[in-house]
Amino acid sequence: MVQGRFRAAVSPVRRRFDAPPSVLPTVNEVIAASSPGDPVHCIRPQTITEAAAAFVASFPGDVLYAVKCNPDPRVLRVLWGAGVRHFDCASAAEVALVRRMFPAADIHFMHPVKARAAIREAWADQGVHDFSFDSQDELAKILAETGAGRASGSGGAPADLGLLVRLAVANDGALHDLSGKFGAAPAEAAALLAAARPYARRLGVCFHVGSQCLDPAAWAKALAAAAQVVAQAGVAIEVIDVGGGFPAAYVDTTPPPLAAFFAAITGEIARQPHLQGARLWAEPGRALVADGVSVVVQVLHRRGEVLYINDGVYGSLSDAGRPGLLFPTRLIAHDHRLPSPAEQAFQLYGPTCDSLDFMPGPFALPADVREGDWIEIGQLGAYGAALRTAFNGFDRAQLVEVRDDAFFAAGSDDQCTRMTTPALQPARAALQPQPHK
Ligand SMILES: *Cc1c(COP(=O)(O)O)cnc(C)c1O
Numbered sequence: 001m002v003q004g005r006f007r008a009a010v011s012p013v014r015r016r017f018d019a020p021p022s023v024l025p026t027v028n029e030v031i032a033a034s035s036p037g038d039p040v041h042c043i044r045p046q047t048i049t050e051a052a053a054a055f056v057a058s059f060p061g062d063v064l065y066a067v068k069c070n071p072d073p074r075v076l077r078v079l080w081g082a083g084v085r086h087f088d089c090a091s092a093a094e095v096a097l098v099r100r101m102f103p104a105a106d107i108h109f110m111h112p113v114k115a116r117a118a119i120r121e122a123w124a125d126q127g128v129h130d131f132s133f134d135s136q137d138e139l140a141k142i143l144a145e146t147g148a149g150r151a152s153g154s155g156g157a158p159a160d161l162g163l164l165v166r167l168a169v170a171n172d173g174a175l176h177d178l179s180g181k182f183g184a185a186p187a188e189a190a191a192l193l194a195a196a197r198p199y200a201r202r203l204g205v206c207f208h209v210g211s212q213c214l215d216p217a218a219w220a221k222a223l224a225a226a227a228q229v230v231a232q233a234g235v236a237i238e239v240i241d242v243g244g245g246f247p248a249a250y251v252d253t254t255p256p257p258l259a260a261f262f263a264a265i266t267g268e269i270a271r272q273p274h275l276q277g278a279r280l281w282a283e284p285g286r287a288l289v290a291d292g293v294s295v296v297v298q299v300l301h302r303r304g305e306v307l308y309i310n311d312g313v314y315g316s317l318s319d320a321g322r323p324g325l326l327f328p329t330r331l332i333a334h335d336h337r338l339p340s341p342a343e344q345a346f347q348l349y350g351p352t353c354d355s356l357d358f359m360p361g362p363f364a365l366p367a368d369v370r371e372g373d374w375i376e377i378g379q380l381g382a383y384g385a386a387l388r389t390a391f392n393g394f395d396r397a398q399l400v401e402v403r404d405d406a407f408f409a410a411g412s413d414d415q416c417t418r419m420t421t422p423a424l425q426p427a428r429a430a431l432q433p434q435p436h437k
Pocket of ligand 1: 066068069088110111208210211212243244245246283284285286287382
């Protein structure tokens with residue numbers, strides 16, 4: 001099959017991993033059994049199931065999983081099993097992957113700038129009926145490629161087309177600001193809503209408050225802005241899409257509970273007459289999958305408080321290469337010794353020859369960590385494997401499904417959290433953030 005030829009290509013949508021065993025082991029069993037020299041991606045299906053099922057059960061609308069966050073087929077299958085039926089896709093390849101796996105899925109093409117061929121294929125061949133846009137040009141493209149403009153213009157019934165105007169909103173509460181690239185300013189967004197109305201069976205507004213947004217009020221502010229746009233447009237809408245950005249837990253970051261975000265959303269909608277009666281959508285990525293994957297790396301070399309490991313920012317650790325997120329770590333000693341109870345802060349270098357392949361951390365580990373030891377790095381289910389490249393030849397990884405619980409939970413009093421946090425304080429204060437991309 002065609003897929004095989006992409007074995008070493010950079011597209012994670014097409015990358016294949018080694019087959020997992022049929023009975024789920026624990027992470028320690030995997031390491032003991034195979035002494036892996038390549039990074040091992042450990043999927044915890046139960047953890048993903050719990051996060052996704054909780055989101056689906058408590059969000060008062062449709063939950064569209066943002067596929068780019070983690071497009072691994074095993075992850076998608078777990079999400080489907082947990083009740084996710086809608087998928088936010090942004091490319092022809094994502095659309096095709098989801099459709100191949102789930103013929104009954106509702107797929108929404110939520111990238112505001114799409115290739116014409118991707119729109120055509122999604123509409124004509126893949127049963128995709130919802131598209132986002134943030135300009136008149138993109139609206140014209142969608143209408144042309146779906147034939148919807150033609151159908152409506154000739155007096156026929158509008159096609160089953162959903163049109164979502166992407167509104168620019170402030171991203172100040174988020175770790176990753178997405179506001180510069182996409183989104184129409186309010187006056188333009190109002191004009192786009194009015195222009196799209198005649199062609200849309202579902203007209204809506206969407207936005208993204210930025211990834212890893214810890215402030216529920218960001219959604220309330222965005223919804224208030226959306227309400228003004230709808231009022232200015234003078235048309236009814238059927239959909240309000242509150243986007244993604246729902247946070248995950250990292251070391252020293254304990255997000256408010258999901259209920260606080262949903263309460264801010266429903267509370268603001270209740271205050272806005274122009275938003276009432278519309279169907280709610282959300283596009284979570286990170287919040288569904290971050291907890292569900294860890295990566296076990298091996299120490300290749302130790303130089304003082306710096307460890308050289310076999311994965312890095314060109315692999316599944318790109319988020320660890322920029323300041324902002326602190327990832328939990330756990331040592332798995334290679335020689336069955338009892339690791340030192342004293343913890344120390346370490347920085348990590350990835351396997352490539354690029355000096356930017358650096359993860360400042362700090363990462364808390366037993367002081368006697370040494371070559372050959374493995375380190376399990378948690379909370380890598382979101383934007384981890386999805387961002388891997390084949391740079392410098394380091395594209396091999398093994399993927400296994402494991403049955404143990406995530407070894408890290410924000411605010412929990414487990415051993416990892418307790419040991420990690422105090423050990424990091426002095427080192428963190430001394431560190432300068434090192435942006436690298
Ligand atoms: C990336 C993205 C998401 C998911 O964002 P998270 O921060 O992972 O929840 C949702 N919607 C759109 C349009 C995106 O680009």
